[in-house]
Amino acid sequence: MTDPIVPVSKAVTPDILTLPRKDAPSEKVNLVGLTRPALQDALIAIGTKEKQAKMRAGQVWQWIYQKGVRDFALMSNLAKDYRELLAATCEIRIPEVVTKQVSEDGTRKYLVRIAGGHEVEIVYIPEENRGTLCVSSQVGCTLTCTFCHTGTQKLVRNLSPAEIIGQVLVARDDLGEWPKLGVPNPPEARLLSNLVLMGMGEPLYNFENVRDAMKIAMDPEGISLSRRRITLSTSGVVPEIWRTAEEIGCQLAVSFHATTDEVRDVLVPINKRWNIEALLDALRAYPKVSNSERITFEYVMLKGVNDSDEDAHRLMKLIEGIPAKINLIPFNPWPGAPYERSSNNRIHAFADIVHNAGYSSPIRRPRGEDIMAACGQLKSETERVRKNKKQIAREAGLS
Known part of the structure; x- marks a missing residue:
């Protein structure tokens, strides 16, 4: 039996396709160490639209490696819903x-x-x-x-x-x-x-x-x-x-x-x-x-x-x-x-x-x-x- 199609709320940011399934693995994806293409792929995997992925990857990249930010909530040029999605599915982990x-x-x-x-x-x-x-x-x-x-x-x-x-x-x-x-x-x-x-x-x-x-x-x-x-x-x-x-x-x-x-x-x-x-x-x-x-x-x-x-x-x-x-x-x-x-x-x-x-x-x-x-x-x-x-x-x- 296939999963029912659930419509995405209009309140969700346009660059997010769907929110993660509730039964998805709880382990978060570490964004540190991913190459630019791999970072884009990771963002697509959590629900980012492919057309938006390159731009979003560039923004997240700068927050991590140019500004040293580890808290997604502080990434102010990203929409609030998207920051919440990142926080729920990803992490910025260093030694x-x-x-x-x-x-x-x-x-x-x-x-x-x-x-x-x-x-x-x-x-x-x-x-x-x-x-x-x-x-x-x-x-x-x-x-x-x-x-x-x-x-x-x-x-x-x-x-x-x-x-x-x-x-x-x-x-x-x-x-x-x-x-x-x-x-x-x-x-x-x-x-x-x-x-x-x-x-x-x-x-x-x-x-x-x-x-x-x-x-x-x-x-x-x-x-x-x-x-x-x-x-x-x-x-x-x-x-x-x-x-x-x-x-x-x-x-x-x-x-x-x-x-x-x-x-x-x-x-x-x-x-x-x-x-x-x-x-x-x-x-x-x-x-x-x-x-x-x-x-x-x-x-x-x-x-x-x-x-x-x-x-x-x-x-x-x-x-x-x-x-x-x-x-x-x-x-x-x-x-x-x-x-x-x-x-x-x-x-x-x-x-x-x-x-x-x-x-x-x-x-x-x-x-x-x-x-x-x-x-x-x-x-x-x-x-x-x-x-x-x-x-x-x-x-x-x-x-």
């Missing part, structure tokens, strides 16, 4: 802040809880004339880089686009950065001006979700971050590097860290699948496709492992012909770490060789070390499998 720590240098680290009770970390780094947010793409990590604290935590799952872009909304909430009256802050006034995918996880093993979240971040009618202010860091997932150039077009950073396959196999085990030669071949094409200015090579300085003059000269030979800068990262220790930081003199000697070869060689100043927020230190305290120092050293081939 829940569990803890917030502030370093002596102003760095902020947030532990946030996502669906399933899992937790990830986000770091905001304030600098003169800009602020950088480091976001996570996975709970734990697929990889087992032996110098990285996150790498000692097994992968739990990928983050959804809502959970990735939600980290940006969490930080903007805390920074009080949402503009008044919906007028976007000028770029020079932004506290959160740069975004780096350098938190927990390997972004290119969660490509589609990362891509969709970055499309939201770059949308000019919302958060409006330039692609040149977004940097994706990968350990070297070669097949996805080309897709990153074509489908995201952001800046690219590579966790390189070694100049021979023998050493990189230990430090960055993904090298066993795609070695240095394969990785460099993919990187040579990237700047041309994405119009990026240069590739950033991240190189953590490990005492007696990869910090010799020979390593520096070998690195220069390897990257020859690639527009690049070399980010030298003093190793940030963590409990049980099997490595030590190179001395300042050794780091500067390495940097001089890189600089004299014609490459920029900034030495990254560790930030947030006192709250374990520095590069390579992020790790959720709720992960189930914990490893002691001997286990970590054994897997690193150091014992």
Whole structure:
């Protein structure tokens, strides 16, 4: 037997076809993280006329990503009945802040809880004339880089686009950065001006979700971050590097860290699948496709492992012909770490060789070390499998 046709009341807003059935599932649709087409589809699914869906999606989009509004009742350019429909069927849900720590240098680290009770970390780094947010793409990590604290935590799952872009909304909430009256802050006034995918996880093993979240971040009618202010860091997932150039077009950073396959196999085990030669071949094409200015090579300085003059000269030979800068990262220790930081003199000697070869060689100043927020230190305290120092050293081939 078919359901009876119930006429729609004339009082209902013209862009609503029908109200949801009473026996419809009670779970609300989270509008955060939906691409524009997906947002339109979601609005149509709750009863918005197809002819009105694009306009309504644009309005809701601006309220969420440009104005930071979470209450449908405050979306004043939508009819009251339509706001009530949205409130009954949809929600604007972002990760829940569990803890917030502030370093002596102003760095902020947030532990946030996502669906399933899992937790990830986000770091905001304030600098003169800009602020950088480091976001996570996975709970734990697929990889087992032996110098990285996150790498000692097994992968739990990928983050959804809502959970990735939600980290940006969490930080903007805390920074009080949402503009008044919906007028976007000028770029020079932004506290959160740069975004780096350098938190927990390997972004290119969660490509589609990362891509969709970055499309939201770059949308000019919302958060409006330039692609040149977004940097994706990968350990070297070669097949996805080309897709990153074509489908995201952001800046690219590579966790390189070694100049021979023998050493990189230990430090960055993904090298066993795609070695240095394969990785460099993919990187040579990237700047041309994405119009990026240069590739950033991240190189953590490990005492007696990869910090010799020979390593520096070998690195220069390897990257020859690639527009690049070399980010030298003093190793940030963590409990049980099997490595030590190179001395300042050794780091500067390495940097001089890189600089004299014609490459920029900034030495990254560790930030947030006192709250374990520095590069390579992020790790959720709720992960189930914990490893002691001997286990970590054994897997690193150091014992």
